[in-house]
Amino acid sequence: MAQLDFQRVERRFPVKRGLLDMVARRDRVYLHAVRGVDLRVSPGDILGIVGESGCGKSTLARIGVGLQQSDGGQVIFDGRPLAGPDPAGRLQMVFQDPYSSLNPRITIGAQLEEVVAHYFPKLPRAKRAARVSEILAEVSLDPETALKFPHALSGGQRQRVSIARALCPAPEILVADEPVSALDASVQAQIINLLKRLNREKGLTIIFISHDMNVVCYLCDRVAVMYLGEIVELQNSQDLFGDPRHPYTRALIAAVPDVRRAQSLAEPITGEIPDPFAVPRGCRFATRCPLAETACQNPQEMLPLGGAGGVRCWKAVPSD
Amino acid sequence: MFLAILKRLLMLVPVLIGITLISFLLLQIMPGDPASRAMGSRASAEDLQAMRELWGLDKPIWVQYFYFLRDCVTGSFGVSIFHKQPIITLVADRLPYTLAIVLYSTVIALVIALPFAILAAANRGRFLDVAIRQIFVVLIALPPFWLCYVLILWLALNLGMFPTGGVGTGFFANLYRLFLPSLVVGLSTAALIQQSLRAALIDAMKADYVDTARAKGLRGYEVFLRHILPNSLISTISIIGVRVSWIIGGTVVVEKIFSVPGLGSLLIDSIVSRDLPVIRGLTVFFAVMVVTVNLIADICYALADPRIRLE
Amino acid sequence: MIPGLNLKALLLASAVALTGLPAAAETLRVAMGFDPLSLDPIATSDNGSIWTQLLIFDTLVRPDKTGEGLEPGLAESWTVSEDGLTLTFNLREAKFSDGTPVTAEDVQFSIERAASEESGWSRFYRPITSFEIVNDRQIVMQLAEPFTPAFNNLALFAAAILPKAQVEEKGDAFFDAPVGAGPFMLKNWARGSRIELVKNPNYWQEGKPYVDDAVLEIVTEPSARVIKLEAGEVDVALDPPLNQLEDLDGKDGISTGQIIPYRADFVQLNTTREPFDDERVRQALNMAIDKDALVQGVLYGAGEPAAAAMPVMAYADPELAPYPYDPAAAKELLAEAGYADGFEAQLLVDSGAATSRNAAITLQAMLQQVGVRVEVQMLEGGTQWETTKSGNYDMSVSYATSDTIDPDQIIGFVGVNPERANAYHTEWKSDRLNELYEEERKTPDGDERGGMFREMVQILHDEAPYIFLYHPASAWAAQDYVKDFEILPTSNFRLEEVKIEK
Amino acid sequence: MSLLSIHDLVAEFDSPSGIARAVDGVSFDAQPGEIFGIVGESGCGKSATCRAILRLFGGAPARIAGGRILLDGVGDLAALHERQLAQVRGRDVAFIFQDPLTALNPTMKIGRQITEVIRRHQTITRAKARAAALQLLRDVHVTSPERRLDSYPHELSGGLRQRVVIAMALALRPRLIIADEPTTALDVTVQDQILRLLKERRDRLGTSIILITHDLGVVSQICDRMAVMYAGRVVETGPVREVLDSPSHPYTQALLAALPGQVGREQALTPIEGAPPSLISPPPGCRFAPRCKLAQPDCVIGPPPPLHARDGVSSGHVDACILNEVAYGPA
Amino acid sequence: MRVLGNLLRTVSGAAGLAMLIMTMAATVLTPFLSPYDPFALDFANAMQPPSAAHWFGTDNFGRDIFTRVMAGAVYDMRLALICVFGPMAIGVLIGLVAGYLGGRIDAALMRLTDIVWAFPFYVLVLAIVGVLGPSETNLYIAFFLVNWIGYARIIRGETLLISRLEFIEATRVLRFGKLRVTLRHILPNAITPALVYSMSDVVLTVQAVAAMSFFGLGVQPPAPEWGLLIVESIDYMRDAPWMTVFPGLAIVWIGIAFALLGEGLSTALKPKG
Secondary structure, three states, rough: OOOOEEEEEEEEEOOOOHHHHHHHHOOEEEEEEEEEEEEEOOOOOOOEEEEEOOOOOHHHHHHHHOOOOOOOEEEEEEEOOOOOOOEEEEEEHHHHHHHOOOOOOOOOOOOOHHHHHHHHHOOOOOOOOHHHHHHHHHOOOOOHHHHHHHHOOHHHHHHHHHHHHHHOOOEEEEEEOOOOOOHHHHHHHHHHHHHHHHHHHHHEEEEEEEEHHHHHHOOOOEEEEOOOOOOOOOEHHHHHOOOOOOOOHHHHHHOOOOOOOOOOOOOOOOOOOHHHHHHHOOOOOOOOOOOOOOHHOOOOEEEEEEOOEEOOOOOOOOOO | HHHHHHHHHHHHHHHHHHHHHHHHHHHHHOOOOHHHHHHHHHHHHHHHHHHHHHHHHOOOOOHHHHHHHHHHOOOOEEOOOOOOOOOHHHHHHHHHHHHHHHHHHHHHHHHHHHHHHHHHHHOOOHOOOOOHHHHHHHHHHHHHHHHHHHHHHHHHOOOOOOOOOOOOOOOOHHHHHHHHHHHHHHHHHHHHHHHHHHHHHHHHHHHHHHHHHHOOOOOHHHHHHHHHHHHHHHHEEEEEHHHHHHHHHHHHHHHHHHOOOHHHHHHHHHHOOOHHHHHHHHHHHHHHHHHHHHHHHHHHHHHHHHHHHHO | OHHHHHHHHHHHHHHHHOOOOOOOOOOEEEEEOOOOOOOOOHHHOOOOHHHHHHHOOOEEEEEEEOOEEHHHHHHHHEEEEEOOEEEEEEOOOEOOOOOOEEEEEHHHHHHHHHHHOOOOOOOHHHHHEEEEEEEEEEEEEEEEOOOOHHHHHOOOOEEEEOOOHHHHHHHHHHHHOOOEEEOOOEEEOOOOOOEEEEEEEOOOEEEEEEEEEEEEEEEOOHHHHHHHHHHHOEEEEEOOHHHHHHHHHHOEEEEEEOOOEEEEEEEEOOOOOOOOOOOHHHHHHOOOOHHHHHHHHHOOOOEEEOOOOOOOOOOOOOOOOOOOOOOOHHHHHHHHHOOOOEEEEEEEEOOOHHHHHHHHHHHHHHHHOEEEEEEEEEEOOOHHHHHHHHHOOOOEEEEEEEEOOOOHHHHHOOOOOOOOOHHHHHOOOOOOHHHHHHHHHHHOOOHHHHHHHHHHHHHHHHHHHHEEEEEOOOEEEEEEOEEEEOOOOOOOOOOOOOOOOO | OEEEEEEEEEEEEEEEEEEEEEEEEEEEEEEOOOEEEEEOOOOOOOOHHHHHHOOOOOOOOOOEEEEEEEEOOEEEEHHHOOHHHHHHOOOOEEEOOHHHHHOOOOOOOHHHHHHHHHHOOOOHHHHHHHHHHHHHHOOOOOOOOHHOOOOOOOHOOOOHHHHHHHHHHHOOOOEEEEEEOOOOOOOOOHHHHHHHHHHHHHHHHOOOOEEEEEEEHHHHHHEEEEEEOOOOEEEEEHHHHHHOOOOOHHHHHHHHHHHOOOOOOOOOOOOOOOOOOOOOOHHHOOOOOHHHOOOOOHHOOOOOOOOEOOOOOOOEEEOOOOHHHHOOOOO | OOHHHHHHHOOOHHHHHHHHHHHHHHHHHHHHHHHOOOOOOOOOHHHOOOOOOOOOEOOOOOHHHHHHHHHHHHHHHHHHHHHHHHHHHHHHHHHHOOOOOOOOHHHHHHHHHHHHHHHHHHHHHHHHHHHHHHOHHHHHHHHHHHHHHHHHHHHHHHHHHHOOOHHHHHHHHHHOHHHHHHHHHHOOOOOOHHHHHHHHHHHHHHHHHHHHHOOOOOOHHHHOOOOHHHHHHHOOOOOHHHHHHHHHHHHHHHHHHHHHHHHHHHHHOOOOO
C-alpha cells in the first residue's frame, strides 16, 4: 500500500499584476491558499479535512492527487515526489458537483468503459462492459444505468457514478472533495455509507474534504482542521471531537447546530474569516480568537499532541 | 478609473498595430502590380514609376509597411490617387454622416427593441412572446440592401413620406433624411437587442433582488423601473459594444443605396475606382472606429456596473 | 464705373422692393449619375467632371446644338488662313465670374497648359506651335503643319479658358474654388453628394442663365434619379433607365427627351487571339446578332442598330447598313473558318452599366444559337479597361463617344493602330486605314476629307474587329415646368438657356 | 389568536411538462413571538409555501390555487390585490432570502437599498431615512456602518451581506419575518452569528419568524415549533423538542435516522432509498409511501388522513400517517 | 438521430426544417416541372406580371422568375453553406488548438482574432474582394479569411469554460491524453453554441453573398443568384416590382428557415440536467 505524505506543502496564487504595477516595480502579491502543510495519510485511513470556505482544503485535495503542483515543499507518494496525477491511477478523486462532474453527452457506460480501457488496455473489449457492470454493482447501481445519460440520474446516483469512475483504475487512495455537500441529507447517507464500505471492505484510503462537522465526525478516523491555508489541529476523530484543543476547532464544533441540542449555545466567535490578502502575521486566528494575547502575534508552530496529532496554538497544549 | 482608462488605451497599441498590419497585408495579396492596377488607362511607364516611388513599391516590404504606419500615425492615412487628397481629409468630410447613421440607428434600434423586449419578457412563454419573437426572426432575415429598396419603393415613393436619399443641412433636415437608412441598419440591430434585452429582463425578473424589492413593498412599476430595467440595460450596453462592428458594417450598404456621402459610400466608390490607398486607409479607419466604440462601451459598462472593473 | 449703371441698379432694386415682389431665387436641380473627380479641365475625362466644368468654364468656340458646326464662345469671331496654318481669334468683352476681363494672355496660358506634359489631352493641342498676342482681345495661333482637327479641338472642354493670374498664384488649389467665364460659379461641392452652383453675374450672354442657382445632385443609381424626379426632389433626371422612358412620359407633369449622341456600342474582339484573328469568324459573330431585337430588348427602342464602331456624325455614310441578322450564314462562315462546333470565349462587361450588362446577357443567348458559348465576366469599369488594355481578354462589351464634333478623334481611337489605343485594344490593324487617317488630318474640311472618312468606316465595317451593336439614345426626364433642357450630341448639356416656368 | 394562519394552501407552478403542485393543501399557524421552523428536503415545497404567503415567486409562472392565508389584523393575504399586498410586504411581513449575494441589487449601493424600504412606507426625508438605515446596520452589528452604506454588495463579505438583508427586513419592525434558508449559503460560524441575531430580535421585540431550512440542527437550535414537509404537504408538526425527540411520522423518523451523529461510528447510516415523487402527477395516497419501510397496502390507496395527534391528546404534535391513525383512532 | 428527434419536437426546429426541405424539393423538382429555361431569352414575354403561367412573373428578358429563383437557390445555398461551414471547420480547429495548446500560441491566436474582429464584416469582405477582383473564387477567399473568427472565439471560449468543469478535471486525474479529452470530451460539448451560431451565420451569409453580387463583386451573370436577380431588377423596380420582390422574399424565406432551425437546434442540442 502506497503512502501519501504532504511535506511543508505550499500553494500560492500570484495576484494578476497590471502594466502599471510592473512599471512601478511593485512586488508581486500572492494569495497563499495552502501554507506549510505537513500531513501523512496512513493506508486504510479515512482522513477528514474540515474548514470553512476559502481555507484551502480543496486546493490541498487537488495537490494531493497531482492536479495542482505545490510551490513549496513536496508531496511524496509511494516514496517518490508526486509530479502530476499517478499514471497507474492509484490516486483518484471524486468531485463536489454531481451535475458537472459527468460528461452530459456520453452514456454512463461509455464514460466508465473509457476509463477501464485506458487503464486496462489488454482487457478484451467484450469484457469491459462486464467490468463496468461489476463496478456499478459495487456502488449499488443497476447494470442498466450504463445505458443512461447523466441527465436521467438523480444527484445521489450521479455521485455514485462519479465514485464508480474513480474506482475503475482500482485506486489505493480516493480523494473526495465535498462529495455530499450538494446532496440532501437522506441521499447523503447513501454516499457516506458507500465510502465507509469501500474503506472497510477494500481497504481504500480516503481523504474526505468537507465543511460538515457531523459528517466528518461520523466518517473519519483522523481529522485535520484548516484555517486560512494552515492546518490548525490534527487529531484522531474521537479526540478531536471529544477534546478539541485549538480555539478555532472548539468554536467550529460549538457552532454546529445539533438536532439533539436545545436552544442554549456556547459563546460564538465573532467576525468572519479575514481577507486572504491581509492575513495576520502571527496566529492567523488571532483576530477572532477569544483567548488572543500579545504572544499570539508570533507565528505559531504545530505543537505535537498525542499520537500523530498536533495543534497550532501555544495556549492549547497543557503546560504540564 | 482614469488610470484604468489609460491602461486600456495602452493596451490598444498592439491592437492598432495589428489593424494596420492586416490592412497593409490586404493590399499585398492583390495580384499584379498595384501601381498599374491603380493608375489604369492613361498611365505611362514614367507615371507608373513615379507611382511606385510615391508608394515606395520599389522598397522592401517592411519599409513599405513602415511608410504606411507613418502615414497612419501622422494621421493622414495616405493619399488618395483618385481625389489627390490626404485620406483623412476625405474621411473628415464623410465621417459625420456615418457616425450619424450609427448613432441614429442605435437609437432607433433601442426605441424599437425596448417596448417589444419588455412586452415579450412580461408575457414570456405566452402567445405574445412567441409572436414577437417570430416578428424579429423575420427582421433578421430581411436582407438590408433589399430592404432599402422596398422601403424606398413603399415609404418614399408610393407614400411620399420620406426622401429617397441624400443628405440635407442642419440637424432636423438630416434627422428626417437619414431616417430610412438608419431604420434599415437599426432594424437588424433591434432584433438583436430585443433578444438579449428580453433574456436580460427575464433573468432580472427571476433575480432574488427583485423579489427582495417586492418584499420591501415596492409597487410593480417601482420594482421595474428601479431594479429590473436598469440592470437589464447594463447588459445591453455590452451587446451594443459587441455589435457595433456589425452596425458600422451595415452603414456601408445603406449609404451607397441612399446616396449618403459617408465612409461606406467612399469605400464602395474607392473599390470601384480601385483607389487602393483609400481602401486601405478606410479599413484601418473602420477598425479604429470599432475599437474606439468598444472602448467607450467598456467604460460605460464599468461605470454602470460597479462589479466590473476595467482591466 | 459708370454712375448711370449704379443708378439703374438702384432703381431696379427699389422697384422690386416697392412692388413687394420678392425675387424668389429660382433653383434648377439636376440629378446626374457621376460625381466630378476634379474641376481641372486638363486632368479629367469623366462625364461628371466634363459636365460640371462646362457649366463653370467657357471655351473660345463651342459645338452648336446640332453638333454639326461650331458657334462663337469667348471668341466673337475668327479667321482661318487658306493653308489652315494660322488661326486668328477676336475675343469678346467677356469677364470671369470675379469680374476680371478675359484676355488673350489667359487664352494663350490655357491652351499652352492644355498642351503641356501634365495634360491628359496634350496631343490635341501640340500641333499649335506658337501664339501671338496682338492685343488683349486678339490672339493668333500658328500650326507648323496642316492639322485640320486643331480648330475643332479648341471647342473641347480641355481648352477651357482659365484666368492665368489666379491659376498661377493658387496652383492646384484653384480648382477647389475655380473661377471661370462660364454661366455658373461654384458655390459648394459636397463630394459624393451635390454640387451647388450660382449664376455668374458677369456671364457674357446677358440675361443668362435664366435660373439663379443650379444644383447637381449626384445620384448614381438610375432608378433613384427617376424616383427623385417623381418625388419632386429634382427637376431634371439625366439618363433614366431606358425601360422607364415610356412610362415616365405618360406621367402627369413629367416629360422626357432623348437624342442619339455621338456614341457607338460594340464588343471589342481580341484579334490577336484565336479565333478572333479570323475575319470570317468576326463577320459571323456580327451576323449572329439580332441588332433590332437588341435595340428593342435592351434599349427599349431608344437607339439605332450600328453598322460600325463609329458614331453617326459628320461625313457619315447614310448608305452603310448594319450586318444582316443571319444565323445560318453565320454558322456557315464559322464552319468555313473551322469552327463548325463553335467555340468558347469569355466576355467582359462593366458591372456598373446596366445596359451593357443586359446586352452581354442577350449576346450570350444569341451567340449560343450559333454554337458560341460565352462566359460573362462582370468587372468594374476600371478593371475592364485595364484588362482589355493588357490584351488579356477575348471579348469585351464597350463603347466610344466623341467629345468633339469632328470624327477624327474617334476614328483615331477605334480604328487606328497604334496611334492611341491600338484600335481600342483589338490590335486589329489596317494599313489602308492608317494611311487615310494621316491624310485626313492634313486635308481641309470638305468632300475630299469626307470621302476619306467614309472609306475608313467602310474598312472598319468590313473587317469587323468588333461586333457592332447599336447607337443608344441619351435620355433625360424633366418636370414639365423645365423648359429648353436638352442633351447635346456631344453627350453634354448646357443650363444657361433653361427656364423654369411654374 | 395566531399571527399567521394558513389553511389548505395550494400553489401551482407551470412547467414545460405540466402543472406542478408544489404546495398541496398546507396548513399551519405561527403565534406572535414564535419562531416557527419548516423543514424538508429540496423540492418538498417549503420554500414555495413561504413565497406563496407574500406571492413572491421569483418571476416563475406560479399562482396560489387555493386556501387562505390569514394575517392578524389584515385578513386573507391570498385574497388581496397585488397593490394591497404590496402595502403588507415590508411593513407587516418581511422576507429574508437564502443567498444574500443575489438578494441584493448588485448595482445599487447598500444605503439606497435599505432606505428604499423605509421611504416606500413612510414619508420621510432622505437624510432621516439614511440615519435610520445607519441605526439599522448598528442594530444588526455591522462594523463601521457609515462606510457600508456607500458600499456595493459585492464589496461585502457573505456574513455582512446577510446582516444587511436582515437590516432591510427589520427596517419597519414587521410583526412577521419569513426567512428562507437564511444561513445555507454561509459558513457554520457565521450561520451561528446570524441565527443568534434572529433570535435576539425575537427576544427583544417579539417578532414572529418563520424559518425555512433543510437543516434539522438549525431548527433544533432556535425554533419553538416546527413543521416537516414532504412532496408539497406537511406530514408532521408540533413543538420542536417533541418532534425531534419523538418523531411520529415515518418520514421524520427516516430523516433523522439518515443523519450522521444519530448513530455510532460503527453503525451504518440509514438512507432513505428512492426519490421524492413527481409533483406533476403525484401518487395517490401518502406520498411517502413508495419509500416508506412501514408502508401498508392502505397507504397507497386513499388519501392520507388529516393531521392528527398520535396520543389523541392534542399537545399540538400532530402528523399525517395512517399508521398512527389506526393505532390511536381519529383525533 | 437523437438530436433530430429533439429538433422535430421543437416547433421552430420542425418549422425551419420543413421550410428547408420544401425549398430543396422545389429546387430539385423545378427543372422537371417548369416548362421554362432559366436562361433562355424571350423578349416577347418580357416583364409579365405574376400569373398562372408565370407564378413570379417574368424579367426584362422574358425569363420566368420562379424558375430562376428556384435555380438560384442552388447558387445561394451552395455559396452560403460553403462560406459558413468551411470557415467553421477552420475556426473550430483554431479554437481547439488555442484552447488545447494554451499559453503563447493561444495568446497569439486570440490576439489575432481580436484584431480581425475589429474590422466590420462587410468592410473586410468588400475590401478583400475589391482588392482581389470580383469572382466567385475570390468571394470564397474573402469569406474564408473572415468568417472563421467567430467560431474560433466561440470554441475557444467554450473550451475554457468546459475545461473548468469537474468532468474535465476528472479526465486529468485519470491522465487521459489531451488530444482525446479535447476531441471526445470538450469538442462535443463546445460545438453546440458554434452550431447554433452557424445557423444565424447562414442567414447573414446568404445576405452577404447576395450583397456582394449586388455590388458587382460576386457571382457572374447570367447565374440566377438572388443578389444578382435583385441588382438586375433595380432599374425595373417601378414597372416590374415582382422582379425585385420575389428574389428578396426568397432570401427572407431561407433566412427565416435557418433562423428557426437555429432556434430549434439551441433547444435540441442543450444537454439535459
